Amino acid sequence: MNEVLILNQEEVKEILHLEKAIELVEECYTEFNENKSVIYPAVREIVDEHEGIFGIKSSYLIGDKMIGLKAGGFWKNNMARKQKMNHQSTMVLFNAETGEPTCLLDANHITITRTAAAGAVAAKHLAKKDSQTVAIIGSGVQAKVQLSGLLHQFSIKKVYVYSRATEAAEQWVTELINQGISAENAQEAVVNADIVVTTTPSYTPIVKTSWLKQGAHVNAIGSDTKGKNEVQMDKSIDKVVCDLWEQSSIMGELQHGFAKEFLYAEIGEITGLVKKGRETDEEITMFDSTGISVQDMKVAAYVYKKAKKEGIGQIIKL
Ligand SMILES: NC(=O)c1ccc[n+]([C@@H]2O[C@H](COP(=O)([O-])OP(=O)(O)OC[C@H]3O[C@@H](n4cnc5c(N)ncnc54)[C@H](O)[C@@H]3O)[C@@H](O)[C@H]2O)c1
Incomplete structure (x- = not known):
């Protein structure tokens, strides 16, 4: 046996x-x-x-x-x-x-921990080393752990959280609101952020890339199923990175008309030092995580x- x-x-x-x-x-x-x-x-x-x-x-x-x-x-x-x-x-x-x-x-x-880790690894290679301000969209399980992952890598001084609802399970957001660091709307959260993390199961975009400041990095975590869409790419991004093109193009943010020729890299090419991560303080970068086996x-x-x-x-x- x-x-x-x-x-x-x-x-x-x-x-x-x-x-x-x-x-x-x-x-x-x-x-x-x-x-x-x-x-x-x-x-x-x-x-x-x-x-x-x-x-x-x-x-x-x-x-x-x-x-x-x-x-x-x-x-x-x-x-x-x-x-x-x-x-x-x-x-x-x-x-x-x-x-x-x-x-x-x-x-x-x-699942929770490896996804938080994915965000932290991507930000380590793609966000500015001196990133201080984070915008988190959504306030559930992933929102909280994604922030923990970033706190492992960066000296974060300010966190904005924008979420549709403050539910009972989201006590930590109430605490942030009490500290005066929540945002009224997604744009207010995003415009000043060095790192933006989207963590909702939304099927309608909440964040526009035209809101991002120079040098910002986006970790798009929530879209992991056909139809989901958190980020509207109304302005092009200098480096778009995904975990696995075969998944991202079907169930990630990149399923919405994003052509493969505009993909800069899969994240393993960057962690494996085949391609460079962030090279300047000005470039805008994005990581699309669908979660790979x-x-x-x-x-x-x-x-x-x-x-x-x-x-x-x-x-x-x-
Ligand atoms: N990429 C990955 O590897 C990976 C891993 C785990 C989860 N996910 C995905 O991440 C998403 C979030 O997962 P979770 O466990 O944190 O879920 P959750 O239910 O705990 O949290 C979702 C949060 O999003 C908020 N929200 C929903 N729609 C919104 C909107 N339109 N605007 C603003 N806020 C909104 C909710 O109020 C809630 O705070 C899901 O889509 C899940 O499938 C992806």
Whole structure:
């Protein structure tokens, strides 16, 4: 019988911290660009009757001899109606040599953390080193962790948050408002920002690129499904970077008529030093994140190995 390690959310949280995730996500981007991993086509489908989006993302880490998948998605009413997270996901890891499952783990914390890490890695290479002002659009789970990721890399002095609603789960925004640093509207948040982060599930643009100041960087995080659109590109951007063109052009910001010839790079080309990141203080840059499977797998492989070594989790025989 085959032994499978089961890791619940608390156990994953105990092992995985943002600082480590930033390091792993940077590595996984570079490794993918160097053909040290393989990403399989992603599934992303709308479940109309339950207002959900179901997806499967899978990949193969050649060096780790691990194949795996993350299944789940985004149910937009979970938090409001059921006090459950809108994002729901689970991962299964397999031994690449035999196909046997090795680990089943909660992936909600993995998704949150690897996405925060993606924003931090992109900003490290594309934003101005002395960035001080951040505009966050949206105030949910990603808004908060994206800010944490940036605080790891930059000396941020001012944060503007613009969101459609201040819900119960968004206490941290109320705190920011009380400190006088929220914005009345998206434009007010964006115009003075060195780094703009969009984190909403919007299907209608909220931010226009013509609002960006010289030298600004945008991390477009929210668009990860066909139809979603947070950023209206009404003024061209000097360097547009994505995580994976095959995904960005279908489910990311770049699905809305953006031609591949205008893409500057995939992020792995920049982390792998094949192409330069930011070169001047004036250029305007943008990173379109759709979330790629090697981010999940790289982080999950680390969690699995550490849990095994430290005797964390439960083993079942399949
Ligand atoms: N790129 C990736 O790898 C990745 C990873 C995780 C999540 N996501 C995507 O990021 C988005 C946000 O995820 P989350 O977990 O933070 O969701 P969430 O529900 O916790 O937060 C969404 C926030 O957006 C706000 N919002 C919605 N529409 C708005 C609008 N038109 N204007 C201003 N604010 C608006 C909501 O009030 C809420 O604060 C989703 O689209 C999700 O699918 C992407």
